[in-house]
Amino acid sequence: MRIFGFPPFKDRRDAGRRLAGKLSRFKDERPVVFALPRGGVPVGYEISRALGAPLDVFVSRKLGAPGQPEFGIGAVATGGVRVLNEEVVRRLGIPDDYVEYITERETAEVERRLRYFKGDRPEPDVGGRTAILVDDGLATGVTARAAVEALRRRGPARIVLAVPVCAAQTAEYFRSGVDELVCLEFPTNLGAIGFWYRNFDQTSDEEVVELLERARNEWGERGGTASS
Numbered sequence: 001m002r003i004f005g006f007p008p009f010k011d012r013r014d015a016g017r018r019l020a021g022k023l024s025r026f027k028d029e030r031p032v033v034f035a036l037p038r039g040g041v042p043v044g045y046e047i048s049r050a051l052g053a054p055l056d057v058f059v060s061r062k063l064g065a066p067g068q069p070e071f072g073i074g075a076v077a078t079g080g081v082r083v084l085n086e087e088v089v090r091r092l093g094i095p096d097d098y099v100e101y102i103t104e105r106e107t108a109e110v111e112r113r114l115r116y117f118k119g120d121r122p123e124p125d126v127g128g129r130t131a132i133l134v135d136d137g138l139a140t141g142v143t144a145r146a147a148v149e150a151l152r153r154r155g156p157a158r159i160v161l162a163v164p165v166c167a168a169q170t171a172e173y174f175r176s177g178v179d180e181l182v183c184l185e186f187p188t189n190l191g192a193i194g195f196w197y198r199n200f201d202q203t204s205d206e207e208v209v210e211l212l213e214r215a216r217n218e219w220g221e222r223g224g225t226a227s228s
Contacts, residue, residue: 008165008185011199012039012136015164015184016046022182023132023162027051031130031160034058036147037117038203039136039193043164045211047134055215056124057208058133058151059113060143061106066098073099075146076107078114079153083146117208123154131156133178137193138166141174148178165196 009015023031031053035044041057048055060077063084064070073094074084082103089099131151138144144161151159158179166174166183167190174181185196194200 007196007198009197011197011201012042012203013046015136015197016043016134017050019043019134019162019164019182019184020047020050022184023047023051023160026130026132026160027053029130029157031132032056032124032126032156033132033134034147034151036060036133036135036143037113037208038205040134041208041211042203043136044134045215047132047162048215049218051132053132054124055212057114057117057212058147059110059117060147060150061110062143063099063102063106065092066094072140072142074103075143076103076110077143077146077150078110079150080107081146081150081153082107083142083149085142116205117212126151126154126156128155128157130158130160132160132162134162136164137190137196138163138170138174139190139193141166141170144174145177148174165190165193 031051033044033048033053033055035041035055035057037057037059044055058078060075062072063074065073073088074082076082133147133151135144148159160180160182161174161178162182165185168186168188171181171183171186
């Protein structure tokens with residue numbers, strides 16, 4: 001974790017522009033950019049704009065431990081995918097009925113958010129294309145793991161996970177969990193994701209919808225649609 005000096009990123013949009021420079025080599029592969037809302041969307045918007053690629057959301061929700069909602073025992077993602085840390089579940093003695101309850105609750109929230117962000121717009125076709133999954137940072141990466149698994153089922157040619165900052169130990173997992181990991185900072189002591197941004201104000205649902213709509217309009221001006 002950086003103690004002295006300014007954090008490396010001004011805000012999420014700045015991080016997205018800098019990350020886009022590392023992703024420019026995928027521009028000719030007809031990539032589709034998927035952002036994890038909410039904080040991943042401003043990052044993904046800048047990447048989408050730089051690559052001339054469609055932008056969509058991929059919703060994933062952490063499954064919190066009993067009485068410790070911030071401690072993830074797994075995650076669920078779009079398409080009914082669930083990833084569980086079986087070792088942690090066993091070690092904490094978490095009963096099956098709790099796991100099923102929290103899975104059902106968070107899956108319903110995934111579907112609610114999807115409807116809010118996307119309405120009735122179809123999922124973009126990623127068959128045979130490069131899918132770039134984006135977030136504003138990864139600590140344990142539990143929600144990204146579920147999203148990667150769900151995205152893989154759609155049959156992309158490859159999955160690229162792109163984040164401005166990722167804990168070093170989490171990066172080791174994803175180097176074998178995706179086709180490529182693109183990251184700007186790999187701290188061994190991450191701290192909070194917000195420490196790496198000078199401005200880390202919460203991204204609102206309204207901002208997510210606005211950026212998705214803006215990206216669709218810009219993509220349309222280039223003669224395509226996210227579902228083409």
